[in-house]
Amino acid sequence: MSNSSLVSYTKLSPNHSGARTHSIDRITPHCVVGQLSAESICGCFTSPSREASCNYGIGTDGRIALCVEEKNRSWCSSSNANDQRAVTIECASDTTHPYAMNNKVYQSLINLCVDICKRNGKKKLLWLGDKTKSLNYSPKSDEMVITVHRWFANKACPGDWLYSRLGDLASQVTAKLGGSSASSGTTTPTQPSTNTSFPKTPFTVQVLVSDLNIRKGAGMNYGVTGKYTGKGVFTITSVNNGWGKLKSGAGWIYLENASYVKIGSSTGASSGSTSSAFKAYTVKVTADALNIRKGAGTNYGISGTIRDKGVYTIVAESNGSGATKWGKLKSGAGWISLDYCKKL
Numbered sequence: 643m644s645n646s647s648l649v650s651y652t653k654l655s656p657n658h659s660g661a662r663t664h665s666i667d668r669i670t671p672h673c674v675v676g677q678l679s680a681e682s683i684c685g686c687f688t689s690p691s692r693e694a695s696c697n698y699g700i701g702t703d704g705r706i707a708l709c710v711e712e713k714n715r716s717w718c719s720s721s722n723a724n725d726q727r728a729v730t731i732e733c734a735s736d737t738t739h740p741y742a743m744n745n746k747v748y749q750s751l752i753n754l755c756v757d758i759c760k761r762n763g764k765k766k767l768l769w770l771g772d773k774t775k776s777l778n779y780s781p782k783s784d785e786m787v788i789t790v791h792r793w794f795a796n797k798a799c800p801g802d803w804l805y806s807r808l809g810d811l812a813s814q815v816t817a818k819l820g821g822s823s824a825s826s827g828t829t830t831p832t833q834p835s836t837n838t839s840f841p842k843t844p845f846t847v848q849v850l851v852s853d854l855n856i857r858k859g860a861g862m863n864y865g866v867t868g869k870y871t872g873k874g875v876f877t878i879t880s881v882n883n884g885w886g887k888l889k890s891g892a893g894w895i896y897l898e899n900a901s902y903v904k905i906g907s908s909t910g911a912s913s914g915s916t917s918s919a920f921k922a923y924t925v926k927v928t929a930d931a932l933n934i935r936k937g938a939g940t941n942y943g944i945s946g947t948i949r950d951k952g953v954y955t956i957v958a959e960s961n962g963s964g965a966t967k968w969g970k971l972k973s974g975a976g977w978i979s980l981d982y983c984k985k986l
């Protein structure tokens with residue numbers, strides 16, 4: 643049994659039970675509750691008195707560390723039965739709900755899961771989305787199952803940010819393994835509940851959780867300016883990539899997770915001229931290589947790259963991280979930073 647070649651830092655923890663008593667057929671990703679480096683994650687587990695560890699840690703810059711060799715049982719998920727068969731991974735995250743991870747961490751988690759599956763002879767990573775189903779499921783010889791810490795202890799781990807993406811993680815890893823993410827056997831992967839459409843602004847939302855972060859901008863990469871401590875109804879005056887701007891001016895809240903926020907109805911009559919349609923225009927790309935992203939922001943995944951310095955039609959604009967303004971390509975390929983384009 644080997645360790646991942648993606649590891650760039652190794653500091654072995656004394657906290658483990660020695661060789662596993664069960665073959666590896668689970669991966670349990672955790673949120674480490676801190677934007678820690680790979681070194682710092684290992685540093686959490688060097689003292690025997692800590693009585694905790696993980697197999698791998700992913701630092702906030704995406705670098706991967708080895709804390710407990712893959713052949714050994716780590717002390718990570720509050721479950722002997724789980725940790726005997728799971729590769730456990732602590733991922734750098736925010737310190738507060740929803741324990742968001744940045745894109746580098748998420749991409750490294752995908753790559754590490756692919757590598758773990760490959761070396762352990764697995765062709766599919768499954769997210770069954772349900773504790774009872776997952777823990778009772780007997781994976782076929784080429785299947786790996788995702789489990790989460792919150793099923794074994796009264797914890798939020800891996801945090802709602804990652805929890806809501808586990809279906810995506812499973813399908814991305816399975817795709818990279820060359821398999822089909824179609825459901826296996828009798829199980830159907832459960833998708834997280836998502837708010838996908840929003841009424842015309844302004845509209846009301848009901849906040850369902852008591853600790854929802856308010857951020858300076860429309861993205862996890864923006865700083866937290868406050869937090870709702872009470873559940874209430876609030877007015878959203880504009881929407882940007884699933885984030886809603888609060889009428890109060892306090893900042894932006896994440897709207898897409900239906901377990902945090904219930905979308906209400908439109909409250910304002912249109913004030914006439916403000917609703918004029920966006921007029922498409924053409925731009926010439928000025929950069930040698932310009933990434934196309936799935937959404938308006940560097941926090942969205944890259945779906946392609948423009949290398950021809952060609953002329954493209956922009957059909958919508960949006961604010962988002964990493965650029966003054968983002969433009970949506972008419973082709974439907976995605977969004978590009980307009981900082982590297984000349985308007986024609």
Ligand SMILES: [Zn+2]
Pocket residue numbers: 672673718719791799800
């Ligand atoms: Zn955990």
